[in-house]
Amino acid sequence: MSSKKIRAIIVDDENRIRRGIERLVLSCGEEWDVVATFGDGQELLDAYQEEPFDFDILITDIRMPIMDGLTLIKEMKKFTSFSPMVISGFDDFSYLRAALREGAYDYLIKPIDREEFKVQLESIKEKIMINRHNQEELETMKKQSSELTYMKELKKLNEITSGFEIDVSIMDWTNDFPSGNYTLMYIRIDQVLSHSRAMEKNEWNTWMLAHENIFDEMLNEFSEKYWRWKGEGASFWILINNSNDNSENFKKEVYEFAVALKNNVKRYTLFSNTIAISHVFTDLAFLPTVTKDILALMQYRLIYGEDQILQQEMEEQLILGKSETKHATELQQSIHKIIQSLERMNEEELIKNVTFFASELQTLRVPSEIKLFVQSLSIQMINYLIKCTPRLSQDLLDIQDTSRLLKNIGNFAELNEEIKAWVMGVFHKLKIVSEDKVLNQVEVARAWIVENMKESITIERIARQVYMNPTYFCEYFKNQTGETVHEFVTSTRINKARELLLTTNLKVYEVSEQVGYADTKYFSKLFKKYYGQLPSKYKESVKAK
Structure with missing residues (x-):
């Protein structure tokens, strides 16, 4: 592990608290160092842009007069990697959720508890040291x-x-x-x-x-x-x-x-x-x-x-290993079909697959096996919703429903009806949320890409807009359009760049940023691939005509 000190930045608009946090950090051991402190997020951003410097952890207040802590984290992540720690005087879950979205897995409420603060720093230190260890291994290989x-x-x-x-x-x-x-x-x-x-x-x-x-x-x-x-x-x-x-x-x-x-x-x-x-x-x-x-x-x-x-391909075999019933394979396959029906938003197919699943449960004679398969359905539905529809509220499908469901059921007829109601309830909530989006997924995706070309565009982010599995979305997009998502995003950005070059006075690096490319050299290389000339040369040649 590296013996290099862990470098901290502290941002808080109250001098007394800022100094107190600095003393707390330094009291955690000789391996800690505070390289700078700032009274506002904008101060740190301006200082870094003027002369970049290295640091490992950013400890920031949330509410500050010019730039708040969450905005600061988001802006600084455009330039460098670090571990964020958010400190707030507001025990507000909405702030905590926003902090988690920005990668701030460490969140403390004022007044700061010294021991809790030290525990948090020790956890962050371990992550940093692991990352350093990985980086040092990579640096060793670099010599070869x-x-x-x-x-x-x-x-x-x-x-x-x-x-x-x-x-x-x-x-x-x-x-x-x-x-x-x-x-x-x-x-x-x-x-x-x-x-x-x-x-x-x-x-x-x-x-x-x-x-x-x-x-x-x-x-x-x-x-x-x-x-x-x-x-x-x-x-x-x-x-x-x-x-x-x-x-x-x-x-x-x-x-x-x-x-x-x-x-x-x-x-x-x-x-x-x-x-x-x-x-x-x-x-x-x-x-x-x-x-x-x-x-x-x-x-x-x-x-x-x-x-x-x-193994992903062997889930039904895993179930077989836990169950002696000859219908285990059919049950697990029916769960897969239920998930596929949800993904396709096919209500008729979903009812058919849920009915088959419920009927197959009636072949089981051991309560623990029934619970196993119902719980398997619950977990796979949760996994699908988390991966493919992250905007849905977390109370849409609570895994504890499994225990409550089985505890209150007296016979298979009731179990059949409850499972149908439970799964179809998820379907209808999902349908309400996604109804406007699924009418034309390709057009929705294209429109979102055009509107957000300045931002970082990932397959996952696009797929979320149309409530589809990322892998399935890529295949669907290509089948519908004849081009890959990558090809569409690139051509859209380069065509917009051409428009900006010819209709504005923006410099090449400014055009590059406007269409989502932080690396101007990479942007110029792509532009030349499409139009045969570097952006500046292309602009000159068009205007000369």
């Missing part, structure tokens, strides 16, 4: 020219699995990676809190090192190309690439590797692992969506227990 490409790829993968959204216009980052089949693995140490509390820090670090060594030794012997990086907490990511076309053999090979990895970890360490494996995919542009799917899949530990290998 043969691994320079790998370093860039690993950095991009780390950003994506950490939640950074990528603008559609720069989706060509995938060109740096080889073609072929891919699968993503997410590995978590089971019972990590119990293990870490039962061990001294040195002992914990030793076992963690042994754990990682097993990964590295096995990956070095693995025949496929791979990328491994550390996730948050005691977790790891592995992206595996196979250049052959046989996805079934590749899937089998990855599964066998996961089994061997899990067994070796149990044999040579005190730990066990749960491993989630994605489906096989060929387009890395879908990696953000695949990441969300894998994180959602990991939630199935709550149902199936730890020390498992979870």
